[in-house]
Amino acid sequence: MLVDSHSKRAAARRAGRIGLLDRGLPMLMAAAAATCYLKDQLGIDAALDTVTCLASEVFPQAPEEASVLLLPSWDTSRSYAITSARDQDDWTGIYSDYQHALHRVLLAQAERDCYSTVIDCENRSVHEVHAQVLTHTVLP
Template structure:
């Protein structure tokens, strides 16, 4: 097997199965180190903004710079928690974090998807860090179908600005995929969980059984 990357991230909108696939990967190889989401590694600022009207802060009062910098700070602390010699498993990697901030900027500031992505990419600068294999999971390669699938899985209606944000996020993710922001993109539409997971494993080359390799 080729040299393992420093990080593997699973990315995609809500309810696409990121958590389930991350758990399966962690069970498959003890070389993986689950590192979770960014707010788990930098909880203080997230607890502070969540203590008030979180949605209003996110979509109205925060600036794009503030939100992007908070996401990047958590990302850096999460990366620093990786143990030497192990591959960190990330719930949303760098490209997905930029997608979240860009989608927020589109609905809040009225930018186009391309403009918002340029803005947050400029804020991020060169803070990519160590190598990351990023897998994007999409419910569909059509924005409206993709949104319909994930919103239908929520179990309750999304309200307020959140539906607009979610639709925009799907559009941003597909735009990123079209421009090579992810190592691989997996179309999950009409497919079983096992079938999608096989694709994820194939993109990560988790097939060989050698000393220290995946079981």
């Protein structure tokens, strides 16, 4: 469902136009892999491989994207602390487990070069992160 939705958005984009998505294909695959990790009790790499195989049926060729991963921190526990502090409700139970799994999947994707660039946002201002994003995106 996630990949199909992304496929439709990518197909709707007119030639020569830039689409800005807050959740590109690698992030959608990360969300699916984290879910697969928890529900199917697979390892991180096996879950990511499973989702990648399924996505390849929808996207025989990867869509043209410049995927930028913004990490709150490279450290999973620190990243969890930073992101959960933004929410007014406590993250408990399966959602907490999911967020930890998602971060581990994102790190595995980064190791596999699934993103055009990975930016560590910890201890950086919004302006510093924005400037770094701009250096890694190519506009026509």
